[in-house]
Amino acid sequence: MFVRYQAAQANANGNFPGVFGLVNGLRRRGELTEEQEEFVRVNNAWYNAAYTDPSTVDPTVYDREVNPGARAWFKAEATHLVERLPGYLALLDAHGVRWERLTSDDPGRILYEDEDQVVVVPHSAAAFDCQLA
Numbered sequence: 001m002f003v004r005y006q007a008a009q010a011n012a013n014g015n016f017p018g019v020f021g022l023v024n025g026l027r028r029r030g031e032l033t034e035e036q037e038e039f040v041r042v043n044n045a046w047y048n049a050a051y052t053d054p055s056t057v058d059p060t061v062y063d064r065e066v067n068p069g070a071r072a073w074f075k076a077e078a079t080h081l082v083e084r085l086p087g088y089l090a091l092l093d094a095h096g097v098r099w100e101r102l103t104s105d106d107p108g109r110i111l112y113e114d115e116d117q118v119v120v121v122p123h124s125a126a127a128f129d130c131q132l133a
Contacts, residue, residue, distance in 0.1 A: 002073035002107050002118060005085060008098035018072060019088050020047070022097055036091055043084060051081060054112040054119045061112050061119050070121050073107050078116040 005019040017025065026032055027040055060066045074082055092099050108120030 001076040002104050003076060003082065004071065004073045004102045004104075004107070005089065005099055006071070006102065008100045015069070016071070019085060019092070019099065020044070022092055022099065023088050026091070026095055026097070031095060032091075036094075039087060039091065043087060046084070047081070051078075051116045052114055054114075054117070058112055067111055067119075067121050070111055070119055071108075072117050072119045073102075073104070074117055075115070076103075081116055 006016040007018075007022055010016055023040055024044075027037065032040065054061045054072065062070050089099060106123065107118070108122040110118050110120050112119040
């Protein structure tokens, strides 16, 4: 089983950014309070140390021309990573950013895999169970 937290609606490019992309977008636009900024700084550093960035293993994994629509999913057993997400989700809620939780046994064609995550090109949206927040 795999789980993904992402935007509830597609962005202007037709993509559904994941939770980290959504929060980092708020950060880039200067929309975070000092407390929220500190939360993101500390927790992003923790995530960067806790698991591999797939693009450091395969620089083409998120290339939009090579792998259109590629997106990362946590493995259900990566509880040490998923248990830190509620803080990010609360931050999105505080800024009115709608997100959804997807689960799937088969989210797509696997491009990258490690013990905590997969990056896939999705089969279709119909393959997911979705819970809106």
